[in-house]
Amino acid sequence: MRYSFRLAELLGHSPDPRRRPGTIKAIVEHTGLDRHQVAALLKNEVKYIPLMALSRLCDYLIENGYCSADSLPGALFSVEPENFWELLARRRRLELCVGVRRPDNRDSLDGAWVVASDSMLLGELLNGVSTLGGTSKHWGVGGSLTRDARTTGEVPHPEHLRQTLVWSPGQDTFAEVTAQANEVYEEFSEASGDRALVCLGSTKSNPAVEVILSRVFGCEAFKTQDEVGDPKTRSCPFFLRYRNDDPHPPSCMAGLKLSANSNNIKPGIYFETESGKWDVCDWDLETRDAAFVFYIHREPQGRLEMALGGFSGRSTRLLAKFLATRAEELWPPVFSGEGLSIGAYIVQFQIAQQEQPKERDVIRTELAATSKVIPLAASVIQKRIEAIV
Numbered sequence: 001m002r003y004s005f006r007l008a009e010l011l012g013h014s015p016d017p018r019r020r021p022g023t024i025k026a027i028v029e030h031t032g033l034d035r036h037q038v039a040a041l042l043k044n045e046v047k048y049i050p051l052m053a054l055s056r057l058c059d060y061l062i063e064n065g066y067c068s069a070d071s072l073p074g075a076l077f078s079v080e081p082e083n084f085w086e087l088l089a090r091r092r093r094l095e096l097c098v099g100v101r102r103p104d105n106r107d108s109l110d111g112a113w114v115v116a117s118d119s120m121l122l123g124e125l126l127n128g129v130s131t132l133g134g135t136s137k138h139w140g141v142g143g144s145l146t147r148d149a150r151t152t153g154e155v156p157h158p159e160h161l162r163q164t165l166v167w168s169p170g171q172d173t174f175a176e177v178t179a180q181a182n183e184v185y186e187e188f189s190e191a192s193g194d195r196a197l198v199c200l201g202s203t204k205s206n207p208a209v210e211v212i213l214s215r216v217f218g219c220e221a222f223k224t225q226d227e228v229g230d231p232k233t234r235s236c237p238f239f240l241r242y243r244n245d246d247p248h249p250p251s252c253m254a255g256l257k258l259s260a261n262s263n264n265i266k267p268g269i270y271f272e273t274e275s276g277k278w279d280v281c282d283w284d285l286e287t288r289d290a291a292f293v294f295y296i297h298r299e300p301q302g303r304l305e306m307a308l309g310g311f312s313g314r315s316t317r318l319l320a321k322f323l324a325t326r327a328e329e330l331w332p333p334v335f336s337g338e339g340l341s342i343g344a345y346i347v348q349f350q351i352a353q354q355e356q357p358k359e360r361d362v363i364r365t366e367l368a369a370t371s372k373v374i375p376l377a378a379s380v381i382q383k384r385i386e387a388i389v
Helices: 007-011 023-031 035-042 051-063 084-089 116-131 147-152 174-190 207-216 313-330 359-363 378-388
Strands: 003-005 077-079 093-100 160-167 195-200 238-241 268-272 278-282 288-298 303-310 335-337 340-351 369-375
Touching: 007 035, 007 051, 023 035, 023 051, 084 116, 084 303, 084 313, 093 116, 093 207, 116 195, 116 303, 116 313, 160 174, 160 207, 174 195, 174 207, 195 207, 207 288, 207 303, 238 288, 268 288, 278 288, 288 313, 303 313, 313 340, 313 369, 335 378, 340 378
Parallel strands: 093 160, 093 195, 195 303
Antiparallel strands: 003 077, 238 268, 268 278, 288 303, 288 340, 335 340, 340 369
């Protein structure tokens, strides 16, 4: 069992320099601690903390109204997750966001619908969080338990669950769709306490996915990067090349060209490799498909953002099936540093050929396919994070 230091969460400290005026200075002046030590504590990057420093921090939190005396020093510590489902289940507040389609161009949500594949993925996420991927009955048998769990037998689970709906691209004006997605993200960012925002679907169906990735990688949301001179300069380390008959909303993570000089590339999910070249898990109508899973966990702030979805509806259903049986392959994160951990994976599907395909196969939930998880290289993530930190 490993513990993390949650000073940043208790203070509401944001990693964004624009949102943290004077935090470190105020702590230093009150406690007399070294500025670099305080910065490391806020990032959860210290291996130990002297009792005197801990006492001074507790005094600071009490005197400034951040915590009550009887909750300290326990409130400064939390158990770190040890697998993919625990990462989600340990959040106090879990928000799930999906894109919705408008029925017959009506102005209200009455009759609005969620794509069936996204609904399957949502259901599997809820199942995985509530059962820890089917392992909750074995909780504590060879695994970690918090003090409360040892005495009550309870497994980690969110205290508050919220579902958010956003219009999919094309279901309202571009300005309204983007504004709604930004509002969801800003409301999540401004909230206090341990929390997670999970956005399901690709940017074709859920504009909030676009906002998460643009904020993480420091680029402009809903603006194409198809004309970059070199794919290595793309802000996002993976790229969804639309099919010609797909919706084509402008996106930092999707488009029609990997760069200005790369024309006629196959539809699918492209990703940068450790060598700097780009590889692809391409899409084929009969045999190949792909999905992506991306998350960024800021442990010191108690903040998790996740985006996951398939290149197509078929791969989204296959991703749901994958989560039910092999989610452990999405752990550990591929990059850790600067007070955050990032998981970035492409899941490649090879679909079994059917001897006599039937018309109803289009809605089958038990498609037969082999799956391969491709973690993105830590160096690919690191160079992008360092460029914006």
